[in-house]
Amino acid sequence: MKKIIYTVFVLLLLTGFLVACGSTENLTEKNSAMENSPGEKPIDSDLRIITEEFPPFNYKGPDGRAAGWATDVVNEILAKLNQTSEIEILPWKRGYEIAQKGPFVALYSAARTDERENLFKWAGPVAYFDYTLYASNKSGITIKSLEVAKKTGTTGVVEDDSRNQFLKENNFEDIKVFRTDAECLKSLISGEISLWLGSSTNAEAIAKEEGLDLLTFTPVYQVRTVEMYIAFSPDVPDSLVDDWQSALDEIKADGTFDEIRQKYNITATSKESVPDSPAAVAQQALHTIISDTDGMIRPVLLSYEVLRETSEVKSGEWGKISPLLAALEKNQPDARTWYALPDGSYYTVVDGLTSASLKSRPYFPDIIAGNVSVGYVVVSHSTGKNTGIVAVPVIIKGNTKGILGASLYLDALTDKTREKIPEPFLFFAIDNEGKFAIHSEKGKISQSISAYDRNKSLKTALEEIFNSSSGSCSYEEDGVYYNAVFQQSPFTGWHFAVAWPA
Structure with missing residues (x-):
């Protein structure tokens, strides 16, 4: 009897020891959201989530809390993960510096560029925006190239923003940095700067938010489109980033993401039905775009x-x-x-x-x-x-x-291709260095296919397309399963693909 009691006592001690050890596990593993059961009280995400004033993606709402298109997406992700977190609104430069250092930081909405690729871990995309140069309406400025823009005068931009990095990379010397795009726009209208590198996606929203006349400034040169992601500090474990990506894919698949886009008057993903014999249609489309x-x-x-x-x-x-x-x-x-x-x-x-x-x-x-x-x-x-x-x-x-x-x-070639390829078909081409040459989602153009390492299904499909002369494959992206046909052009060497929802 004493031996039995002793054995039970030892087992209890051992169980207590294991529980105590478990409490010291990485916070991310403990709070891995996919393990929470529906109906449980939301737990703290343990992440410091930071955003900036950048309407309509993220901004301070009437109640003083973060609001906006991307904020709604982040909150839906947290809800999917059965987690909760306060969202801080900070000047971009400060938030960007904090996110690089950590610990345990998520920053949105961040343009995913080659220069930033290895500074963060990424989940997304959550939005997209373009780089557009603006001038005062009364300035008479016209721009036909970046070379002309460099010689036009001072260009205003948000400090440490991807557009700031873009100007530096392209050897702009006369740059004035600001904390926010609103400050840039005010300085443009006042004549303090000659150009503002903003975005047509939100320039009007910023002007309305600040009570500025829309007729006082005008776009003079559109540069390119980029995708915006949630950027995680390097110390955030891959498992947590994967949880966020999976939750984002779910809300894209179940229609929640499109509902958010429509709320902010952004065109939703096409709901066109897949035609009969989609493989035959895709094969014909593939031959057409090549x-x-x-x-x-x-x-x-x-x-x-x-x-x-x-x-x-x-x-x-x-x-x-x-x-x-x-x-x-x-x-x-x-x-x-x-x-x-x-x-x-x-x-x-x-x-x-x-x-x-x-x-x-x-x-x-x-x-x-x-x-x-x-x-x-x-x-x-x-x-x-x-x-x-x-x-x-x-x-x-x-x-x-x-x-x-x-x-x-x-981008122009992509637009022309879109005219030939009906929804809901997607299309893209990969050059010989593994970069997207065209893509039905223009923010992906010039991105390396290596950026999709986290999505094993998509990664495998892209590698097969890149390493084969022709064929077919299947993959999952944003919670949607696709079939695809592909073929390499012997002239350009590009690997073209046309895909459709399975």
Whole structure:
């Protein structure tokens, strides 16, 4: 009997020890939201959640609490996880610095860019916005390129915002930083700055919030579209980030995400039904976009191959080359034509000699070696837009003396492709470096497919598409299952795909 009592006593002690050890587990594992049962009282997320004033995505509501499109999404995620958390509204610079250092911080809405990729862990996307340059209506300013913008005067931007980083990367020197976009806009209207790098997604909302006249400022140059995510500090465990991503995928799949978009007058995801024989429709669409894309790029290449044999181009004199490229650009408005020298300096029809260099571009050494280049995806130095490169070497006596090139606007190509591909079909193409060249969600253009490592289903499908010449596959994204057909273009080398809800 004593032995039994002793054994029970030891087991109780051991159980207590294990419970005590469990209480010291990582807070994330303890609070992994997917383990909470429905009906339980919400638990604290243990995350410090931070946002900024950036309507309509996130802003201070009438009750002083965080509100807005992205805030509603974050609150729905918390509800799915049966968690709760206060949301702080801080100036972007301060919130951004806190999120990089941690501990246990979630920051939204953050543009996911190459420069930020390894600074955070990511869940999303929750929204998208574009980079647009604005000027005062009375200024008379017109902008045709980033080169022109650099010389126009002071450009205002929110400090440490992705747009601030974009200006620095593109060698803008006359930059004035502000705490908020509202401060930028007020300074633009007052004449303190010449340009504001804002966004057409929320410029009007900011003006209304501040009681500013919408007729006092105007967009003068649209740059590109980017996706916005929830950024987690590096110390946040992968399991928690995965929980947030799964919850976000669920609210996209069950219609909650679209309800939030409609609440803020944002176009909801297409509800078009899948047609009969979707695989046949997708296969035809696939052939169409490959044919159309090749049909747009091939004439540019052929024109350049003819031009490089002319005496004007072989002279290497920009004054003689410029009229030829101007004629080409007039017939191809969705491209920027250029001529580069072997040292990387280059000219455009709009800017003349630019301040940037092409020497660090991945395609440059290959062209200098005497090879034609088709299809590299880059963000243009001169325009700031997502572009696909077509370039030919100008060879004299066996040496490359110059390069004729065109930067094709990929957002415009995507828009034209969307006109041919009916909803609810999705489409995309991947270049030979693993970047999206076109995508029905334009915020993904120029992104690397490696950014989707957290979604094993999508990652596997993208790798199969990238490493195969043709075929079919299935994958899950945003809580929706898709079937897809894909094929590589032998001309551009791009891997095209058309997908539809399964």
